[in-house]
Amino acid sequence: MEKRTLQTIGFVGLGVMGKSMAANLMKAGYTLLVFTRTKEKAEDLIKEGASWIPSVKELAEQADVVITMVGYPSDVEEIYFGEKGILAGAGPGSYVVDMTTSKPKLARSIYDQAKEKNIHAVDAPVSGGDIGARGGTLAIMAGGDKEAFDALAGVFEAMGSNIKWQGEAGAGQHTKMSNQIVIASTMMGVAEAMVYAKAAGLNQEEVLESIGTGAASSWSLTNLAPRMIKGDNAPGFYVKHFIKDMGIAIESAEELGIETPGLRTSKKVYEAMAEAGEEDSGTQAIYKYLLARS
Known part of the structure; x- marks a missing residue:
């Protein structure tokens, strides 16, 4: 599978935890692209240098890594699948990382569809709440190919301090x-x-x-x-x-x-x-x- 240098990160979901996680990625030196349903939610990050992208597909087209941190499995399905979804926009060799707490079966589905397009998919839910998100000390539990997990080490280290690969796709969610x-x-x-x-x-x-x-x-x-x-x-x-x-x-x-x-x-x-x-x-x-x- 093709691999690429990871510098530009697209982040979807700027809630209580997501906004701090995205901010920590910028502090670590990554170029940040963000998508939110309302641009106002991204204003603080835009002022710090992030770029707001009007759709998840366009964001995926421009990013080396797409990180999602949304509310529910239904939200995950909506943003990943279909003609306007992340997997439709992401290029070969790019990485998609769902950090939402979601269904193990859905993580496996994303992995399978991503693999068909030569995209590396990792499920990596987190624990630590707003405190861990702000401090960059989240526990990150990852599932997917070990090679993809290793390639994302720097990205994960910008957001967490207890980072572990748990096994194949879905293992992070389990x-x-x-x-x-x-x-x-x-x-x-x-x-x-x-x-x-x-x-x-x-x-x-x-x-x-x-x-x-x-x-x-x-x-x-x-x-x-x-x-x-x-x-x-x-x-x-x-x-x-x-x-x-x-x-x-x-x-x-x-x-x-x-x-x-x-x-x-x-x-x-x-x-x-x-x-x-x-x-x-x-x-x-x-x-x-x-x-x-x-």
Whole structure:
């Protein structure tokens, strides 16, 4: 398969995490092209030197690497496939990297169609939220050909610090599902612990100091429990997107023939939160939701 020097990166999806990821690519010296449905979302990056491209197909025609970080699997399908999609515009030897948390089967479909056009496709979902995106410390879980992963090393290093190749196409998404399964039950536990500490009349900050370095320690406890206590529900990761992820994980688990009771319980709670008006809140709003019902 033809390969090329990777300098021009096209980025699709400038949400809570995507904008910071794109900014870090520019800081690393890459030429950045961006596409958003509304140009206004890209204004900050344009001021820093990025170029806005009016369609994903045109962006793919001009980029060595196209990175996508959108909301849902349906969004991924829309931008990759069809006459106006990324795969229609990308040239031989170019790279397409979907960093959206999406379906493993969809990652495999993108890989198969890309390979027919001599395009290198990698699925590389991330973990670390807005904090990791801003700091360039995201965990990046990649699936696809090892040679393609190795060629993208510099690109990934501009956005993350824990970067691992997990296997063939779809393996990155399967790894992210494992990640989300852990987080689903962990977030329930963190929120319940903070509600319990408050009900017991304890100083929640001091409780965190005690349990944060022991067996209960986790990223969620360290980074999101303080936000819970302060009432800061700004989205580092949206409730609505977490529900989407949990749905994918449940579907994938069913295909593998395994049970996920903790995941299913967490999804029910988050769906109730969304119905109560918290779908655009950060996932840490689960504390607010449980506290109100205690």
